[in-house]
Amino acid sequence: MTSATVSSPQTGTDKPLLAVLKGECRTPPPAWLMRQAGRYLPEYRALRAEKGGFLALVYDSEAAAEITLQPLDRFGVGTGGLSAAILFSDILIVPYAMGQDLWFEAGEGPRLAPTLDQTDLSALKPDWSRYDAIYETIRLVKARLDPKATFLGFAGSPWTIATYMVAGQGSKDQSAARRLAYTDPARFGAIIDAIVDATVTYLCGQIEAGIDAIQLFDSWAGSLSPLQFDKWVIEPNARIIKRLREKYPDVPVIGFPKGAGAKIVDYAIGTGADAVGLDETIDPHWANAVLPKGLPVQGNLDPLALIAGGAAMEEAVANIRAAFADRPHIFNLGHGIVLDTPVDHVARLLMLVGDKA
Secondary structure, rough: OOOOOOOOOOOOOOOHHHHHHHOOOOOOOOOOOOOOOOOOOOHHHHHHHOOOOOHHHHHHHHHHHHHHHHHHHHHEOOOOOOOEEEEEOOHHHHHHHOOOEEEEEEEOOOEEEEOOOOOHHHHOOHHHHHHEEEHHHHHHHHOOOOOOOOOEEEEOOOHHHHHHHHHHHOOOHHHHHHHHHHOOOOHHHHHHHHHHHHHHHHHHHHHHOOOOOOEEEEHHHHHHHHHHHHHHHHHHHHHHHHHHHHHHOOEEEEEOOOOOOOHHHHHHHHHOOOOEEEOOOOOHHHHHHOOOOOEEEEEEOHHHHHHOOHHHHHHHHHHHHOOOOOOEEEEEEEOOOOOOOOHHHHHHHHHHHHOOO
């Protein structure tokens, strides 16, 4: 493959990833990796050991800014490196600001209380100042970020956030939220509506602080039946995107409904997202054939192929790039980097994607 920029509506931006989100095709494709800032990096582990727990890091804006920039410092910016920084934070900042307590149990993950399967939403007392440290992190990163790197902000999508708010923690099948959505759709709908409002406020603040583009993570979208997917994934995300676009028409939104399968087409059309992220279970050739022509896509290397490295990774990378050769494409994983990923495999991947290997 060549290293020339190919067909585009020219956007005038010198940020390759942002250009792709606005409809340009770039060869080689720009790349970033979900969870690229985090615990697989020794420099992250060292800082966390110094500073304390995960939530303490998120609310230490200076430390969070350093973590956001660590992978770019290590792997570089541009071809053969990373094309974006993604804010170091957590999707559960939104329910925390909505009034739930948030903490992380060692080895077990996040906890929220009181749970909304037992408590009415009206009992929560919002504290929107809990967004402020995140905005300060963004400002600090923006001042230091390479001008060719796109700065990505994010939020969890309403369905995924609701599953945590209802159950108080993650689960294998999200049964507590699914039960509530079926048995009391009005009550569950009110929770979704409140999350939509809180998320729009949060993302507007991120954009005002300096974010270039947004990703909406619907990590548990795959647990829903088709009708429930339409109601609790497509519709709420569409409302968020519409409201953001009305206020910030030049800020693209990537929608990532993990586990959507064939519903990715309905999601792409129904939400109006500027780009869609594909998880590792979606055949990229099928996706290219069925998704709207010209819609930017992101993905979708299996994180375990990255751990394996070698020929398995090289074959998968070649297959993904071939599938999206004529479509605006951002190279990424199908989900986040796994803890035990070798750092040299990440470096090799980025060089491979950038035609520098």
